Amino acid sequence: MNPLWTLLPPLAVIPFIIYFGEGRKNLREASIIIAGLVLLLLNSRIYSDVTAGIPVESGELAMLADFSLKLSAEPMGVIFGLLASFLWVVTTVYSIGYMRGHHEINQTRFYVCFALALAAVMGAAYADNLLTLFVAYEVITISTFPLVTHAGGDDARKAGRLYLGILMSTSIGFLLPAIIWVAAAAGTLDFVPGGVLADSGLSKGALAVMMALFVFGIAKAGIMPFHRWLPAAMVAPTPVSALLHAVAVVKTGVFSVLKIVTYTFGIDTVSISGAAYWLLPVAGFTVLAASIVAFTKDNLKARLAYSTISQLSYIIMAALLATVMSVSGGVLHIVMHAFGKITLFFCAGAIMVALHKTEISKMDGIGRRMPLTMGAFFIGALSIIGLPPAGGAWSKLMIAGGSLDSGTLIWIGVLMLSTLLNIAYLLPIPLRAFFKPDPDLAPGETATWQEAPYACLWAIALTATTCVVLFLFPRPLTELIGLIQWR
Template identity: 40%
Template sequence: MELLIIILLPIVGTILICTIGKKSKLLRNACVLVPAVVDFFLVAYLAWQVTHGGHYSLNLVDLSFFAIKFEATALSVYMALSMTFLWILTDVYSLGYMEHEHAQTRYYACLTLNITAAMGIVFASNLITFFIFFELLTVAVYPLVIHEETEEAYRAGIMYGVYLLTGGAAVLLATVILYNVTGTMYFVPGGIPELASQSKTTLTVLFILFTLGFGFKAGLVPFHSWLPNAMVAPTPISAVLHAVAVVNVGVFGFIRVIYNVFGAELYQKMGFHHIVAILASVTIIYAAVMGLRQKEIKRMLAFSTINQLSFMLIGISSISMVSRMGGFLHIYFHAIMKITLFYCAGAIITQSGNKYLDKMGGLAKHMPITMTCFTITAIGIIGLPPVCGWVSKWYMMEGYFAQGEPIFPLVLILSGIIELGFFAPPIMAAFFKEEVPGSFNFKQDTSKLGNEAPWTMLLPIVVVAILAVVFGVWGSVPHYLVKPVLAGLTGQVF
């Protein structure tokens, strides 16, 4: 029942938003916020129940080849919790950001529909259900990518569609093959047993298809180029979808494949973890270097996202439990930090009218709160204490060192240094340099906050920035959050 509400409520919300349209802003905003808030509390309730031995599942259709089934596992509530929470903040942020934008009905309808897509993906208990919502997410994000309706947006939209539908087709083919060779497509803790007896070719083909399919969504090089281009979308969309939902779903897909389809043992026996780790390392370095060359703030953040997503991949495909824990934690921490950065970027762009990194001089005088939050989370992304990014990075590196593969920690450190290279100059400029005349175009003081964004935008920024610090200093968080997830996935308690 809880699961049904979680999945259906956003759809109801979407329909209501469409019917209300422009008639009543208040009512519409309620329809935007209520599904997200209710879903968050339901997920929180499920999280409590599941970690205390509760079992929740929902069967909608049950045919051998086509089953729509959901199950609340520790992993799904772990993912769902962060998504729904950040969704609420993004909804609030959007209220401010979208105030004067066109096509608000379409925007809010799609944004709310994507909650269903994301929840469907994380709670799906088999590949078909997963795929259904995976494609729903692809389709429902498209109108948001082309929101601006400019030539550039349409071009980005086409690229987005082609890339992600190609990935979807790969997942579809993989599902078909999997069903035919094993007779099942359910996610099994520890992996599908029938796969162990399959030939190496079959396993390799499956692995390639899955990597292709989720690689597109997770922004693995060379399948990443849609992500920076999709930054033409409104900033809240870049934030919630391209830092949290869509791309994390790619990582989540990898988690499902590694732990619930192949099983960690078979995955390692075939040596796939090395391939993923190497691909991820290449992505990390490439994206970091590309990030250095960006001039626009959102494109830089996009490359930073590509870079950070591969951190997670390195973590989750590791043999060591400690590294895995780091990988899983990074999903959370990165989401929190990157969403802050995007929120800040959105505030800067809308308030000052400047989207270029080299024109940030003196900005901190105008927008002190925003720039402070930006700086705090940038520190976290680079991987320095006391902001949460360092915790997950630390675990990842520790695990890899312990298993005698120091090359990957070196990659992480190198990436941190390069990232320092692209975060430091704009921040330094904003705080310590003089303003170049004409780089900002502030509207006349309209709020009590001076040139800061309206409170609907500022509040989410401050909340996530504080969270980023809290998670960075509160040491028992990882154990509390990730342990049940890893225990559920691998069956090992550590």
């Protein structure tokens, strides 16, 4: 099957979104869900072809000299494509309840930009070379900018400028020169098992500088000091936050790093040359520093934003360790973190819609009024922490195993300390919600349920349940990861 087909559902639905507009919301959102299901079906077909060993690629669109735009499917991209298409459907359902319940403006524009971003995500997932990945990366930045500035106020515009400024300046200032350097050194930008730089003749120092350009140039991965756009973007509506943290933006960032380490450098080249050695402390620092900052935040979305920065650096660390086990764990963590974090953001939005609360200090006792939402929050928190019975336990374990394989035990210590910090800033939220008295209730008064709209609850229940399912049945994912050609 041609992976180019995956671009069509999100692009084809845009005219229908505009045509139905605000006057026929039900038809508008039904068309998006249908497009999402079609996209999921197409990605499932690609999954079947890849697992059967059938080549999946598009034709080439020649650009400059021997460089072209091309799509092809390999296991890492299939996982990302399936994840994004599935969560597009779920987030759309959640958005119906949230956007209407919160009376958000410009809903049609929101859905148009969302669809355009998903088309670009498919381009990134199935990029056959660095040029295609770069184009998709930039389209994602541009198409999500109106989502970040959705509210239209001064804070939103300021956040939008920071968002666009950091992501565009780093991609043009660092990522693009790195891509040009690869083209000059290897004569190709193609993603190749074992990497195209293995026989490039570049020195260890040159490879280290190139690796730094890629890691810092892909600021969507949230590595410090180029992380500030992420918490700033939390002024956007909660479905946008879910898009940024679980579906499109940050996942494209860490996916890109994993793919470049695997198919441009090659894990053996990275390991032998020590190209990533000095970047590992940067990733480790980001893991711990972001966790500490998260602990200080009383605003729930701000705490979750810094949690995401920390969790993304788990994946960066996994890529830089450059072992089969660590990179496999990084790929798996993309999925596990996506479902855990989208559950937490969905819950944060539900709390705001139902109770108009955004500060953790004001959430005492809300578990009696929102038991389903706070129960799901607890499950999502377990996945982010990496505790059974949630799927995040497996990916953290694999990344720790990768640290053992690399012979650098210090990174296991970083993971353990980060896990303790995760417990400290996440578990008190559901505990205070269920076990502290509700200050809004009079003594002896019984709490009545005040859950968010059913569309929100359906989405929350599905993602929370998936966190548990991924713990019980991780094998389909691990088998697909096992098909990656490392060398």
